[in-house]
Amino acid sequence: MSSQAWSAELALVGAGGEAVNLWRTVQSHGLVDLPPMRIHEDARALEITVPLPTGRPRTVRIGPGRTARALLTVAGWAPGRRQADDLLDAAAYVLRLDEDLSPFYTRAATDPDLAWAIGGAGRLVRSPTVFEEVVKTICTTNCTWSATERMVGALVEHLGEPATGAPTDGPYGRAFPTPAAMAAVEESFYRDVMRAGYRGAYLRSLAADAASGALDLEELGRAGRQELPDDELAARLLALPGVGPYAAAHIMMLLGRYSRLVLDSWTRPKYARLNGGRPVKDSTIERRFRRYGPYAGLAFWLVLTRDWVPGE
């Protein structure tokens, strides 16, 4: 416990000069409610524990700063210039500030259902690693949200590297586990501690392949659309154990590949509710968002989550 706290501001602007609504970004999808991320409602801030290129992970709060800026704070930290820059880079990465959403906004501007978004919505919080997006997504499949929380919570609490000054127990204040850490534990961990059921074998296999280098998820997830088109990325993801159509679409959306719509037992009824309550066929939904081309999945997601932040 140190009374010192490091803080710095980060300009909230997209790569194309677009506005960025921080609070909307913080609440952009469900994974921000899973360790090592959490939302501090009263402060309108995102807390996340991020690995840094050097030294231990750090837990940073990303909240509102001066106009069009985020304020980053880390308790009990007095970093050097290099480390401070690393943390700023990590926060910018998590907020996806390197992405240019202006092509999407150009299309949204002419859509009465989505024109509201151009004020700074549509930026989805990004995990520090692709591995984390994949593992968490697998932990959302075929189970309730409370089960997802249990599984991810156990992973981070028991296998995540603690940040300096982190609490000695509990899932917060720890970076998401590395593939090596997840590959090093026995099956019994997945069965008895994480209680992952049949997903345990998928996760263990995924972690082992990622740890050995046989599978480079980070390269896969960060490849450009030119070198790896969406269809090919989808095929590669679908080949992963435990990743089917829903999970592939969800992972792709989190990777900034929005061509697929996330269709599952939450999105289908939610879309139906927004359209008079009658079930809507997948093909009908696909058709409605086809005009968005590579942004179809993002447009769909924003329509579904518009009411997550009141006032829009």
Added chain:
DNA sequence: CGTCCAGGTCTAC
């Protein structure tokens, strides 16, 4: 207490 199913996926037809 049994059945169903949740932000599905895999295997075997």
Added chain:
DNA sequence: GGTAGACCTGGACGC
């Protein structure tokens, strides 16, 4: 290529 059944777990529900 499309479609049943099985699959871990544990809340929610009906009986």
